[in-house]
Amino acid sequence: MRAIIYDIKPLGWVACKLLRHVWRGCLVSPINGVSVQDLPTPPLPGDDWVRVRTLLGGICGTDLAILAQKQLPNSILQAFSSMPMGLGHENVAVVEQVGPAVDAAWVGKRVCVEPTLGCQARGIEPMCARCQAGEFGACENFGAAGRGKYNLPAGTSIGYNAATGGSLGETFMAHQSQLVALPTEIPDELAVLTDPLACSLHSALRADLSDARTVLVYGSGVLGLGAVACLRAIGFSGRIDVVGRYGYLDNLARQFGADEVLRLPHRKLQRFTAVAERTGADVQKVRLGNVMMTGGYDVIFDCVGSRQSTQECIKWTRARGQVVMVGTGDGGGADMTPIWFRELTVLGAYGRQVENFRGERIG
Numbered sequence: 001m002r003a004i005i006y007d008i009k010p011l012g013w014v015a016c017k018l019l020r021h022v023w024r025g026c027l028v029s030p031i032n033g034v035s036v037q038d039l040p041t042p043p044l045p046g047d048d049w050v051r052v053r054t055l056l057g058g059i060c061g062t063d064l065a066i067l068a069q070k071q072l073p074n075s076i077l078q079a080f081s082s083m084p085m086g087l088g089h090e091n092v093a094v095v096e097q098v099g100p101a102v103d104a105a106w107v108g109k110r111v112c113v114e115p116t117l118g119c120q121a122r123g124i125e126p127m128c129a130r131c132q133a134g135e136f137g138a139c140e141n142f143g144a145a146g147r148g149k150y151n152l153p154a155g156t157s158i159g160y161n162a163a164t165g166g167s168l169g170e171t172f173m174a175h176q177s178q179l180v181a182l183p184t185e186i187p188d189e190l191a192v193l194t195d196p197l198a199c200s201l202h203s204a205l206r207a208d209l210s211d212a213r214t215v216l217v218y219g220s221g222v223l224g225l226g227a228v229a230c231l232r233a234i235g236f237s238g239r240i241d242v243v244g245r246y247g248y249l250d251n252l253a254r255q256f257g258a259d260e261v262l263r264l265p266h267r268k269l270q271r272f273t274a275v276a277e278r279t280g281a282d283v284q285k286v287r288l289g290n291v292m293m294t295g296g297y298d299v300i301f302d303c304v305g306s307r308q309s310t311q312e313c314i315k316w317t318r319a320r321g322q323v324v325m326v327g328t329g330d331g332g333g334a335d336m337t338p339i340w341f342r343e344l345t346v347l348g349a350y351g352r353q354v355e356n357f358r359g360e361r362i363g
Contacts, residue, residue, distance in 0.1 A: 001039050003169025006066060007084035008033030013073055020069070027067050033083075034067060041171070045150040045163065046123065047101035048176045052113060056192040057167035058090025061221065061305075062328045063159075070329060080142040081160045082153035088168030089115035089159035090195040092188045095179070102176045110182045112194045113174045115157035116351055117142065117164070121175035123149025134354030134363060137202070150175075157351075193222065195352075200226025203301060203326045203349035204234055205357060212298040212322075213238040214279065218313055219303035220244035220253050220261065223326055227301050232257035234357065241278065241297075275316050292338070297321065305329030314338045314346070324349050 012031050019026040028034055044051060066087075071077055091113050095106045118136035119127035124147055126132075128140035141147060145154040155161025158172055165172035182191050200223055209215075215231065217224045220242050228240055242258045244250060250261040262278065264271045269283070272291045276283045281295030298321050302313040305327025311334040313323050319342040326349045339346060354363030 001041050001165075001170050003037060003039055003086045003165060004034065004088065005037045005039075005084050006034050006087050010073060013069065017069060027069070032067065032069070034087075039169075042163070042165075042173070044097070044099050044173060045152065046175075047099040049099050049150070049173055050095050050102055050106060050176060050179065051097040051171055051173050052091075052093035052111065053096045053171050054088075054167050054169065055092045055094060055110070056188045057088040057169075058192045058195065059088075059168075060090055060196065061223070063087055063168075065328060072330075072332075075330065080154055080156050082145065082155050082162040084162055085155070085160055086165035086169045086172060087159055088166035088172075089157050090192055091115070091158075091167035091172075092182070092191045093167070093172075096171065098176075106176070106179065109179075110184075110188075110191075112180045112182055112191055113158060113167075113172075114178045114180060114352070115159060115174075115195065116178075117152060117155055117157050117161065119148070120177045121150075122147065122152050125149075134361070137351030137353045193226075196222045197226045197230070198352040199223060199326070199349070201230040201233075202352050202355065203227055203303075203324050204230040204236075205355050206347045206349045207299050207301075207322050207324050209234075209236050209238075209299065212236070214297045214299075215240045216243065216297040216300045216313075216316065217241070217258070217303060218243045218300060218309050219327060220246065220249045221303065224301070224303035225249070225253055225256055227303055227326065228253060228258050229256040238298075271312070272315075279316075279318075281316075281318070291315075294319070299324065301326055303327050307333050310334040314342075314344060317342070317344055319343060321345070322347060 016026045016032040095109050098106050116136050118139035119131040130138040142156045143154045153162045158164045159166035217227050239259045242253045242261045244261045253261050268291055272283045279296050281293050284292045296316045296318045300313045300317050301324045302309050303326045306329050315338050317323050322345045324347045
């Protein structure tokens with residue numbers, strides 16, 4: 001079985017951090033812990049597990065963040081992953097082998113594997129309160145190495161642990177509860193977007209939009225475009241602006257429901273001025289080049305997760321507005337003063353879950 005494996009060591013991390021300035025290729029070299037390996041096929045973890053063969057594996061922003069060293073060696077996420085990890089969690093696959101407790105009718109079926117390794121997949125009983133509520137993306141046992149019937153290592157999902165493999169390999173393993181059969185009318189190229197679009201829907205449902213009139217989606221990648229589409233799908237009729245970097249995505253953003261795509265200047269003051277003009281806000285200059293704004297958007301979705309995006313999102317939100325953190329960076333070094341000073345509500349959005357929508361449970 002061939003797979004892309006990630007297994008970084010502290011010395012390699014430091015070496016690559018230095019070398020990347022003169023040799024960008026080090027980020028996809030063994031120095032950075034990434035390699036293509038031929039591995040033996042592991043046994044299934046339990047009787048109700050399956051092995052699937054990858055048809056398509058998506059490359060998530062979190063995969064790129066790992067390879068780009070955007071997660072520090074002391075990141076708290078280290079407690080919720082294990083190495084060597086077979087990368088890849090966005091997927092379309094065909095069930096190739098089933099354990100004795102799994103219906104044999106699954107063999108040969110095309111599926112999307114819900115990658116989260118919550119309590120049910122780990123065989124932990126009783127399940128944590130979050131999993132019992134269907135909120136498996138917030139499972140309390142992601143870091144519970146060895147706990148549960150299947151003795152899995154730490155890891156939030158397929159693609160971030162040392163046991164199951166991932167969708168950037170030829171095959172990987174999943175618990176039967178993670179299998180979602182795909183209708184024949186959905187082609188592989190669309191089905192592989194199931195994971196990120198489900199994340200976008202979860203983020204859209206995290207916000208309270210009842211009094212919102214203006215929304216900014218910061219980022220026009222898959223998560224950002226998905227957030228725009230999902231906001232419209234759940235009935236938001238207010239104004240949606242998008243901060244985009246790449247012009248070729250502008251028309252797509254508008255097709256999905258964006259009212260305007262903002263192509264902002266590079267200079268900080270000019271960026272703030274452009275947003276203030278769009279929202280009717282006021283810009284305040286601060287010493288040493290710092291800038292603040294009063295007024296702004298009712299709700300902002302940060303679909304990037306960088307220090308700059310986090311900083312600008314909390315400064316561009318009106319007092320008592322909401323910021324939904326969707327991008328999986330750490331926002332390190334951002335000034336958090338606007339959160340308490342402007343009494344913002346900051347919401348995290350991670351993965352997917354069984355959602356409550358208009359009084360119904362969907363998932």
